Amino acid sequence: MVDGGNREALERIADALERLAPAAANPVDLTSGDAFRWDGQDASPIIPFAPIAIDLLTGIDEQKARLLDNTDRHAKGHGAHDVLLWGSRGMGKSALAKAAVWALQEQGKDIALIEAPSDQLEKLPLLFETLAPVKRRFILFIDDIGFAEGSSEPRLLRSMLEGGASQRPANVRLYVTSNRRHILSRQMSEQDDPINPRDAVDDQLALSDRFGLRLGFHAASQDAYLAIITKYAEIHGLQFDREDALLWAKQRGSRSGRIAWQYIVELAGRTGVALT
Template sequence: MTTLDQHLERFLRRAEGLLERLEAVLPPAHPREPDWKRSFAFRWRRKPNGSGSFLQPVLHASGIALGDLHHVEAQKRQIEQNTRQFVLRRPANNVLLTGARGTGKSSLIKACLNAFADQGLRLIEVDKADLADLPDIVDLVAGRPERFVIFCDDLSFEEGEAGYKALKVALDGSIAAQSDNVLIYATSNRRHLMPEKMSDNAGYRHGEDGDLHPGETVEEKISLSERFGLWLSFYPFKQDDYLEITGHWLASFGCTPEQIAAARPEALQWALQRGSRSGRVAWQFAKDYAGRLPDDASNA
């Protein structure tokens, strides 16, 4: 190789390296439009190089159905009706699902997607850290024929977090009207989405007629949850409810009625070890129990 060839090779390597660094910091000139027909569920993702965010299709979405959810009939009926109104382009509310962990809050939203996806419902999951991007997400889907649920799972805020204000404005606080093809469904273990402290009570005051008025701190914590039009509360399951849910999932794995009955003592012990009789715990036990059955027993 001649000296000229060596210099040229070094130059090309340096040029390739420079182009790679430029591609890492520059946003794409023409971002790819999501395939709304092929995918029903999406995640809002930030690019690792900080050059922007994008919608990532969920390739293997949960297949849970409304019929798989037991002992939450009232909550199921309300969110199903609200979602039906939404896909039919009738007035519908943003929804806040709160209460005991593992009782089906997130599963209910996923089941609604599966029930109404054929009617144009789409779901976009947004992490709490990315809630400041809500205006961009709404602008991205505004005017499309599909109906979009923005899903915020397991929300809780500390005082001063940016996402708290962004969600508050997106719900009902901006000069711009909320797009009529977008709703926000959120789950939380906290009714008011923020921690409640003993010091908050110091802000309460009594009126002359004895009425109790909350202070500014309490008002601020309540104001976000009040912007959701529909509240659904979830409660811990009773023992019989937990066993029934366990039986449902065991049956879905092909267990016979005899095997389901024999599994009851282990199911109760499993729940005791975890300190919870929730639907999630029932599902986890059913997977473990059915997976340990011998092939000849599971096919009996």
């Protein structure tokens, strides 16, 4: 039997523990908002969601048209593909995935982007359960995906894309970026496998084959690089010297949309111009 003094002490302890305990997080409203970030357990809104305007992405016109069309189909509830955007660094793969969703949102389409980390694939079925009953369309964006040799995650992702128990729901499409066309690198050990070297390679190809749309992004030619800079410079009222722009790329060992934008930032800094 607890006397009055002990009861009061227990109540004070209980009150203190209740104050220390974190308040239960309110679930995010996935029916509104433009973009979300999923951490493997919970989704949180990305505010503001302000990707680069799709018209500013230069030198990838075919990729823009095809991805925008596919995303529009999905927003309308029509047949649409999961997409693999692969190729050179800095050529706009991630920027295009986000810009395509934002462009349709600007048109009033009810579609949202959800960013998911590439190291939480085994937890995606939990996210799918959350998204499936929501009455809107989603693009699940996974950036810079890659797997260690011997990882089981490629088979898990294949199952999600086609035919598995954890298959993504109809209102979700996956947009994945990778520096490699087949996502996984081919190791020399696979080529030398005395049992069946072809099986290892086929297993890799089977993953990229699950994406109905595969868009390649190649290193920019000199003309394409200069065209990107020209467009950015016109928008921001900057003048540039062709040879200076080429030297900037040469010093960095590559030509890409990212390198072009970094040059614009440098040019704006030199001339005292603020970039918005």
